[in-house]
Each structure stands twice: as structure tokens, then as C-alpha cells.
Amino acid sequence: MSAAAKGAADAAEGRGTKLEEIVVTALRTPRPITAIPNTVRILDRTTVEEQLILSPSMQEGLGFVIPSYTGGPQKMSSLGESLRGRTPLYLVDGIPQSTPLRDGKRSAMTIDPDFIERIEVVYGANAIQGVGATGGVINYVTMHPAEDGSWSGRVTVQAETDDFQDDSFGYKTTGRVAKKWGAFDMVFGAVYQERGLYYDGTGQPLGVTLQGDTQDSRSFSLFSKLGVDVAPGQRVEVMANLFDLNGHGNYVRVTGDRDNGIPVTSIRGEEPGEAPHNEARNVALTYTHEDLGSGLLTVQGYYYNFDALYGGIITPTFQDAAIAPLGTLFDQSALHSTKHGLKVTYVRDDIFIPGLQLALGGDYLRDKTYQDLALTDRIWVPEMTFEEIAPFVQLEQRLLDDKLRFSGGLRYENVTLDVQDFTTLAFYGAHMVTGGAPSFDKALTNAGIVVTPSEGLSLFASFSQGFSMPDAGLVLRSVSLPNQSVETLIDLQPIVADNWELGVTYAGEAFNLSASYFWSGSDLGSRIQVIDGVGFVRREKTEIQGVEASANFRLPGEYVLGLNFAALRGRFDSDGDALTDTDLSGRNISPDRLNAFIEGPLYEGSQGALNGRLQTSHFFDRKFDGGSPDMDFTGYTLIDAILTWHINETNKVMLSARNLLNEFYITYYAQTGTTNNDYYFAGRGRSFTLRYQVDF
Numbered sequence: 001m002s003a004a005a006k007g008a009a010d011a012a013e014g015r016g017t018k019l020e021e022i023v024v025t026a027l028r029t030p031r032p033i034t035a036i037p038n039t040v041r042i043l044d045r046t047t048v049e050e051q052l053i054l055s056p057s058m059q060e061g062l063g064f065v066i067p068s069y070t071g072g073p074q075k076m077s078s079l080g081e082s083l084r085g086r087t088p089l090y091l092v093d094g095i096p097q098s099t100p101l102r103d104g105k106r107s108a109m110t111i112d113p114d115f116i117e118r119i120e121v122v123y124g125a126n127a128i129q130g131v132g133a134t135g136g137v138i139n140y141v142t143m144h145p146a147e148d149g150s151w152s153g154r155v156t157v158q159a160e161t162d163d164f165q166d167d168s169f170g171y172k173t174t175g176r177v178a179k180k181w182g183a184f185d186m187v188f189g190a191v192y193q194e195r196g197l198y199y200d201g202t203g204q205p206l207g208v209t210l211q212g213d214t215q216d217s218r219s220f221s222l223f224s225k226l227g228v229d230v231a232p233g234q235r236v237e238v239m240a241n242l243f244d245l246n247g248h249g250n251y252v253r254v255t256g257d258r259d260n261g262i263p264v265t266s267i268r269g270e271e272p273g274e275a276p277h278n279e280a281r282n283v284a285l286t287y288t289h290e291d292l293g294s295g296l297l298t299v300q301g302y303y304y305n306f307d308a309l310y311g312g313i314i315t316p317t318f319q320d321a322a323i324a325p326l327g328t329l330f331d332q333s334a335l336h337s338t339k340h341g342l343k344v345t346y347v348r349d350d351i352f353i354p355g356l357q358l359a360l361g362g363d364y365l366r367d368k369t370y371q372d373l374a375l376t377d378r379i380w381v382p383e384m385t386f387e388e389i390a391p392f393v394q395l396e397q398r399l400l401d402d403k404l405r406f407s408g409g410l411r412y413e414n415v416t417l418d419v420q421d422f423t424t425l426a427f428y429g430a431h432m433v434t435g436g437a438p439s440f441d442k443a444l445t446n447a448g449i450v451v452t453p454s455e456g457l458s459l460f461a462s463f464s465q466g467f468s469m470p471d472a473g474l475v476l477r478s479v480s481l482p483n484q485s486v487e488t489l490i491d492l493q494p495i496v497a498d499n500w501e502l503g504v505t506y507a508g509e510a511f512n513l514s515a516s517y518f519w520s521g522s523d524l525g526s527r528i529q530v531i532d533g534v535g536f537v538r539r540e541k542t543e544i545q546g547v548e549a550s551a552n553f554r555l556p557g558e559y560v561l562g563l564n565f566a567a568l569r570g571r572f573d574s575d576g577d578a579l580t581d582t583d584l585s586g587r588n589i590s591p592d593r594l595n596a597f598i599e600g601p602l603y604e605g606s607q608g609a610l611n612g613r614l615q616t617s618h619f620f621d622r623k624f625d626g627g628s629p630d631m632d633f634t635g636y637t638l639i640d641a642i643l644t645w646h647i648n649e650t651n652k653v654m655l656s657a658r659n660l661l662n663e664f665y666i667t668y669y670a671q672t673g674t675t676n677n678d679y680y681f682a683g684r685g686r687s688f689t690l691r692y693q694v695d696f
Helices: 003-011 045-052 058-065 472-477 668-672
Strands: 040-043 088-092 116-123 136-142 152-161 170-181 184-195 217-231 234-247 251-254 265-268 277-292 295-309 333-348 356-373 378-399 404-419 439-454 457-468 495-507 511-522 527-531 534-538 542-555 559-572 593-605 608-619 636-646 651-658 687-695
Touching: 040 045, 040 058, 045 058, 045 116, 058 116, 058 593, 058 608, 356 472, 378 472
Parallel strands: 088 136
Antiparallel strands: 040 116, 116 136, 152 170, 152 687, 170 184, 184 217, 217 234, 234 277, 251 265, 277 295, 295 333, 333 356, 356 378, 378 404, 404 439, 439 457, 457 495, 495 511, 511 542, 527 534, 542 559, 559 593, 593 608, 608 636, 636 651, 651 687
16 A cells, blocks of 8 residues: 555544454543443544644544534634533543542643544543542543664644734644663653634634734643553553643634624734733653453552633722722633542453453542632632542453453442632622532443454444533632532532433444444533623533544545434423423534545655545534524534645655635634624634654
């Protein structure tokens, strides 16, 4: 196969290899993808590179491959983000990145994508990784150390611009090296990136937002992984990741006009205060023993520290006459979260009878989160300490030469949320709230069956439960009545989601298919409602159902055609009668979406090979039953193109054109998630990225 054709094949999901060969680690036990009774998607490094060259973050790239995933609104924030209408749990090598106690909508941006080897996505509620996965799990698997004794490395440089506007130019440079010395190995990488201003399809600059932007920003990242084989089959590995994303603050917002279809724009200027930023630190120590009592033992300890600063504003919420005259006080909020935890997993095959696999283990997590007002040193959300202890057991029985698999398991959650006495801001009445330590115990179950009647064809059905905390910080900071107690706030009860799924997968030589139907319900769900610019948590029964499908076709001439489709509907109980009667808004549910691509070789000669990819995303119109008509969604279609020149085995050049036809559109969240004129954003217009990569 030519180099260009190989690039096309590698970039396509289900690329003709047998799915049995793909092993997924996001579910704690290394399992072939065909053994999992859920929809699972793997984005390999080639796919990550292709989507990254089109997007400023992986959120949009994930949305193309996973159409039931609603990425963020092209900002540092991920407002409106969901997977199957619920919250996904982000992991980096199994380390939880999400901040469920105060969901600051920054969890997807804690590692530079150039350090990601692949992304594992497990759809639907599950509890195997603990708190937060009511929508599914998104696991970023980082680079692996070298496998041989020689030095290896990669250097990439890239430049980008939005239709050659003067202040839109940005650049990125990445370097990494790896080596193995006997039992020792290492990999180290560094990234620096500068981003310019983004422009819409009419040539107007996109508006900056209080939540933080990737435009007009810089980021710096360091990554390292050190390993040693301490004995045959035993390994100790240390991973450390540092990621900083900082806005420049060179532009100020010009408010839009939703009624007249005028989006938010930007002009050069400087806001008081500090520009928004993300700072993330991940450290993990992992020990594995591949033959302990004929089983695999994995022990991981981790530490995660996250700080996010949001833009400043003069808002009624921040006013306090004891500090400054009402209507004059400027402030900005900051979110701080620190986690440390321990994960233990032991897996053994054929433990009592042939074909029976046992997986057991337990997790410990301690998460401290609070939110303050950075300029006046006031606490907005008190320090909340979340402590989780959760043993689990999982069984899988293989029968009929692995053509039939039954699986089931239980995870017992023991959770405590500890909050000390605190006083709310003056805006809420400066009420003293009595602290407390509400706790709950819950057994979360799962069961599934996978049938493989013939080679390449699998049918599956499953039930699984996942849980998360509601946005406790949003609940606590909004207490506006006297004599309240943390112990009695019903809104702090956990969200337990039930997920049912039926699906089919097929992997053939020229055709791959994955299709599923799912239903997800929660008797005490969590819906975010915005009133006068302030978010509130509504605890209501919710139900979400949908269908998803993806297919790839190998065409003559080594071309690949791919299709991805998702349609979802979410409802909630608006009147407390235990019946769902109103559609969830665009803040909580993704648009129906059809994505397609065609990819293949364009030229091959003595000077190299050229590969091309054309992809399109169509977002369907949507009306929300029971919602305001002015928050219905008008869809749009975007087209992207990528050219990859394989100069030789170690050098390649990539050129991309995002939004090739320079379509003007208002983003999904801006149309459906809020009526605030300050969030009425247009989407990014045509942009070009040129990337050169050399391996050595």
C-alpha cells in the first residue's frame, strides 16, 4: 500500500483490522473492544492529528468523530458540553480531570493534544472510574516511552491564520525525545503555542468571553514519563504533565444584539484585572505486576491540581457596599481544585472455571474544591471536601469459543461531602450557612451480553449505572434564604443515571458499521437554568434517548468513505408529577448531527505521496418543546479539507482549511443555551494551518 493510502486507512475508524485486536483500558481491565457491551470509540494518533490541525482544541475534533458529543463553543470554556446529553468524565491516563463539585467547564483542556497517543471514549453512564461519568468516559492516553535502545524523537512546527487577517496569525512548536536503556526508559516533550484573534465568515473578529478564550492566548506544556522494569513482568512508571493556557487580554468585548442577529465582536483594548487562564498539574505513579497469582495487578497513585481564572466584570452578584459603592465593584472569579487518589485493580482469567475472568479492586479519592473572587479575596464557593471510597468487583464469562460473553459487576460507593460553616456574598443576603457532611452509600450495578454469531459481527445489550454530584458549588453559592444547612439541602443529593443500550458492530474487509440505541434516565437529575445571567441547579427527573451510527466504506483506489450520525432527545419533569413533559434545552442536549468524510491518495511519485481528506458536518435544525421559540436552533453545514504530503518515512507536511467555504453561523450554544447578548457568538470562519513534522 502506498504511503498516502496508508495514511487514509490509518485515519479511518474501523480501518479493516479486526476489532478484537483493539484493546481498551478506560474500563480498568484491558479488554478487546468486541468484549465490551457498550459503544466504544478509539481515536488513534493519526485521527487526533487530523482533527487537531482543524481545531484549536480536541473538543471540536471529538465532536466530528463522536456526533453525540457537544464540544464547547470554540472557547477555553466548554459551556453546553455533553456526551449523550450528560456530563462526561475526562481522564488523563486514568487520572480524573473533571471538577464535578464546581463545574467550571474547563476540564477538557488540561493537556496538550500533542502528548496524546490515543483517545478512548466509552459511551453512556458507568461507575467503573468513579464520580462524574453520567454521560461516559473520555480517556486521554499519553505517549509511551521508547521500545528499543535507540534515541527517537519528533519535532513539529505549525502556523495558522484566519483568512490572512493581520492579527489572526499564530504558531506552535513541539519537541519530544524518547530512549530506552536496558530496564529504564523515558519520554520527554515540550510545547509552546501562540494564538491570534479568530474571525467569523463575514470577516468580523469573534467576541471574547468572560469564560476565557483560546483565541489571543498562549500555552506552554511539559510532559515526561519515566519507567523501570524492576523485575520480569513488573514495572514502575512515573508520569508528570504541566499545562498552562493564558489569555493575552489584548481585546475587549463588543456586546451583540440577539434580536437583530448581530453577534458579539471584539476590539483592541485592555480590561482591568488579569486575563483568564488554565493551569493544570498531573502526577501519577503506577506499578504493574503481570503475573501475580496468575493475574494482573495495577496500582496507581495520583495527584492533580487545577486552577482556572475567569474574566472580570461589574455585575450585581459581586457588589458589596462595604467594599465599594454599589454598581462600581469590578471582580473576577477563580476556581481551585486539588485531588489525590489511589486506584487498585486485579484481573485474573480462568479463575474458577474456564473462560471466567474476575476483576476486583477499589478506589480512594479526596477532592478539595473552592471558588473565590480573586481581586477582593472573598470566598464565593466555600471549600468542599469530597471523599470517596469504592470497592468493586466485575465478572465476565466467555462461552462457545468466545462467541458468547456475559458480564456483570457491582461498585459500592461510600461518599462524603464535607463543608464548613460559611457566609454567602452580600448579593445573596450575606447569610451564614451551617456546614455539614452529607454522605451516601450506593451500590451501582452493570450487566451486559455480547454475542458474536460470525467473524466480525457482534451484537450487544447492556445496563449500567453511573453517578455524579450536582454542581454543589453552584448550589451553595446561591443560598439566599436564612437559617440554611448543608445537611438539609436536597440539591446536594447525588445524580444516579441508569443507562440501557442495544447495539451492533461489524468489521469487514471493505465495510465497518457500528449502530446503537440508548436510553438514559435519572429520577433526580440535574438541569442548569440561567435566570438574569445567574446559573441555578434544578433537580428534576430527566430522560434521554437516542440513536447513533457510524460506517466506513473502502472504495476502489484505496479511498475511504466515512459517515457518523447521532440523534438525541432529552426531556425533564417541569411540574413535579414524575412525568417528563418538556424538552431539555441546548445547554443540556446536543444537536442532531451528520458527519461525513472521504479520504485517499491523490498522487504518488519519486518526490513523495499526497493524501487528501474532505469532511463535512451538518447540524440539523431543532425546536424545543416547551422552550422559548427564540431559543430554537437553526442548523448549518461546515466543510473542512486536509492535504498531507508524505515527503518520506520521517517527514511530512500537512495543510488544512477549516470551514473551507467561509460559512457564517451562530454557534449551537449561542442559539440555544442562553439569551444573554454577551454570549451570542458567531462561529469561526475560514482558517488555514500549515504543519511540518519530522521524526528521527
